[in-house]
Amino acid sequence: MGQTLTEKILDDHLVDGELVPGEEIGIEIDQALTQDTTGTLVWLQFEALDLEEAQTELAAQYCDHQTYQFDFKNTDDHRFLRSAAGKYGAYFSRPGNGICHQVHKEHFAKPGKTMLGSDSHTPTPGGLGELAIGAGGLDLAVAMGGGAYYIEMPEIVNVRLEGELPSWATAKDVILELLRRLTVKGGVGKVLEFSGPGVESLTVPERTTITNMGTELGATTSIFPTDEETKDYLERLGRGEDYVEIGPDEDAEYADQITVDLSDLEPLIATPSMPDNIVPVREVAGEDVEQVIIGSCTNGAYEDILPSAKMLEGREIDPTTEMIVAPGSKQxxxxxxxxxxxxxxxxxxxxxxxxxxxxxxxxxxxxxxxxVSLRTFNRNFEGRSGLEDDKVYLCSPEVATAAAIAGEIVDPRDLADELGMDDPGFELPEEYYGADTDIIEPENAVDDELIKGPNIGEVPLKDPMDERLEGSALLKMDDNITTDHIIPATQDILMYRSNVPKLSEFTLSRVDETFADRALEADGGFLVAGENYGQGSSREHAALCPMYLGVEGVLAQSFARIHKANLFNFGLLPLEIDEETYEKIEQGDDIEIVEDVAGAVRSGAEEFTVRVNDEWEATATLDASDREREILADGGKLPHTKMKYADA
Ligand code: SF4
Known part of the structure; x- marks a missing residue:
């Protein structure tokens, strides 16, 4: 039987296991990517593991999330990251040089390679044939140390593209259409592999808009085969030598197939406050718009902004609307x-x-x-804009620009008719150039020792798991709790990302302001949640901070993939419960796991008995590999890996 493209790349990098969906596999990682909010912990963990040098073919440290240097903390973090990149042999992209996925795509991404990144939109370079996966920072630290990256073998789903995009429909509409059909949970446990005659009609940057937002479907990653378009794009970047032709075998078999006829698409928009609330733009036309922003790792490339510039040539934006452009890279x-x-x-x-x-x-x-704010970004979770009850819509640069001109949401086809405006199309520059001085190569590193300011602390370590696990249900939450709910990513909070005791004070404060105090006082306990707990980003602080506060486990109806891996990595027991149990547990209930928990975890037990208030019992399940069980029982991946190195 032939192989899919994903299977071929995984096979080339396989160090443990077999490519059977649902089985755990270990793969070798070629490239590592980290950014500033997750990177400080990555390098502190790298240091705590007593590792000497990044072993991956390439490691790159970006400074993109927290570049406003309001006081010394972010600046100290950036200096620390520069020193860590220098000491351990990584490329360092300076603050303001651009968003990690955009800069990585421009400079380093290569077809056929594997990449691990401590950011959830790491899959972006799947558009040029790299198998790129988002993970927690600790997984990244271990992979950079030469360890395998472990993942449950995903199902490979074929997304067949047919036809060509009609006027004013864009790559953004392709991924919005997939979100409309599949929802934010539709890609969980899957890799989306694109194929079909429609692929060649899309340039690489259009493909990367789609692979970037595959993350919003919950997909492990998304990938396109390479072709003349890929070769052409790499040549325009001055990296033609990086091209390799890769694709699936003709008789490759997929777990499922979805067909999208590009010629059927029209301008779409995600309405507040989930990326899968998709409607045609015409359905919400007429809504006043006060702000329009073009940028982000989804639509921040030169060629994403160019159509907007062409639409605005010789025109003015509406006086009631503010329009901001934040290019994805300084280039x-x-x-x-x-x-x-x-x-x-x-x-x-x-x-x-x-x-x-x-x-x-x-x-x-x-x-x-x-x-109303219209943005070309990839997420519009409530409150992510910095305003609690915001009304953020997601759309293409063309739809955003049309709204800026009209002062209200308008389908760009209708505005074009009114103003006699041509579809600007999507065009690549002859060649990409500029901003070369903003990446410091490992051989030109300016530091060889770590530089830590006063806001940079130690990584807390958890003790091995106890036989007995009990405590109260500290907080009961709804479905779709995001990592933004657990640790908000706003400036005033994330500047403490290298200072875990301080950052922990903000844990789940968006759900319950008193949570951190209550958890510390209770000295142990559980979180209770509905479906898809921990969706959103790879932010490992969302597991680390609850661990620091004494949380022992999470009882949820289901977990988001990366966050569940982070719970294992920080020694928190992730148990799945059914809807009836979820409904019955009340916040404040006393919860006890009846079994010898550490022993049951190590011996492979899948079912655990949860006793509530000494009155009733329910069964909860632990879905974990043998390796994850060892990590959990040892108190998390850091103590586990240290023990392994000590034994070696
Ligand atoms: Fe940055 Fe937003 Fe992209 Fe995350 S999704 S890397 S925060 S631009």
Missing amino acids: ASEMLAREGWASEMMAAGVNFSESTCGACIGIGHVPASDS
Whole structure:
């Protein structure tokens, strides 16, 4: 039987297990990516493991999430990251040089390679044939140390693209259509592998918009085969030598197939406050828009901004609407400036922001109260913009720009009819250039020792799991609790990312302001949640901080993949419960796991008895591999890996 593209790359990198869906496999990692909010912990963990040098073919440290240096903390973190990159042999992308996925795509991503990144949108370079997976920082630290990355073998789903995009429909509409059909849970446990005649009609940056937002479907990753378009894109980047032709065998078998006829698509929009609340733009036309932002790792490339610039040429944005462009990389900013497009946009009323994540995580450009903001980003979880009850819509740069011109949501086809405006199309530059000085290569590193400021602490370690596990239900939550709910990513909070005791004070504060105090006082206990607990980002603080506060486990109806891995990594027991049990447990109930927990975890027990208030019992299940069980019982991956190294 032939292999899918995903199977071929995994097979090339397999060090443990077999490629059977649901079985755990270990793979070798070629490239490592980390950013500033997760990177400090990655390197502190790398240090705690007594590792000397990154063993991957390439490691890259970006500074993109927290680049506003309000006080010394972010600046100290950036200096620490530069020193860690220097000491351990990683590339260092300076603050303001751009968003990790955009810069990585421009400089380093290679077809056929495996990449692990401590950021949930790591799958972005799947658009040029790299198998890129988001993971927790500790998994990344271990992979950079030369250890295998372990993952449950996903199902491979074929997304067959047919036809070509009609006027004013874009790559963003392809992924919004998939979100409309599959929802934010539709890709869980799956790799989406694209194929079909429609693929060749899409340039690589259009493909990376789709693979970037495959994350919103919950997919492990998304990938395209390579072809003349891939070769052409790499040549324009000046990296033609990185091209390799890769694709599935003709007789490859997939677990499922989805067909999208590109010619049927029209401009779509995600309405507040989930990326799968998709409707045609015409359905919400007429809604006043006070803010429009173009940028992020989804639509922040030079060629994403170019259509907007063309639409704005010789026009002005509506006086009631503010329009901000935050290019995804400084290279994109420089090219827009040198080609004259930045000045066209400024003349139309656009404000340029620095090349960072910024507004995507509520750092700057917070919408006005009770106002609509249209963004080209990938997520619109409630409150992520920095405004608690925000109204953030997600759309293509074309739809966003049309709204900026009209002052209200409008289908760009209708605006084009009214203004006699042509579809700007999607065009790549002849060549990409600029911003070379903003990446420091390992051989030119300026530091060879770690530099730690006063806000950079130690990584807390958990003791091995006890026989007895009991405590109260500290907090009961609904479905779809995100890592943003667990540890908000706003500037005032995330500046403590390297200071776990301080950061922990904000744990779940968006759900219950008193949570951290109550948890510390209780000295142990459980979280209770509905479906899809921990969706969103790879933020390992969302497991580390509850662990620091004494949380022992989470009882949920289901877990998001990366967060569940992080719970294992920090020694928190993730037990699945059914709906009836979830409904019956009340916040404050006394919970006891009846079995010798450490022993049962190690011996492979799948069912655990949960006794509540000494009155009733229910069964909860632990879905974990032997390796995850050892990690859990040892108190998490850090103590587990240290023990392994000590035994070696
Ligand atoms: Fe940055 Fe937003 Fe992309 Fe995350 S999703 S990497 S915060 S731009």
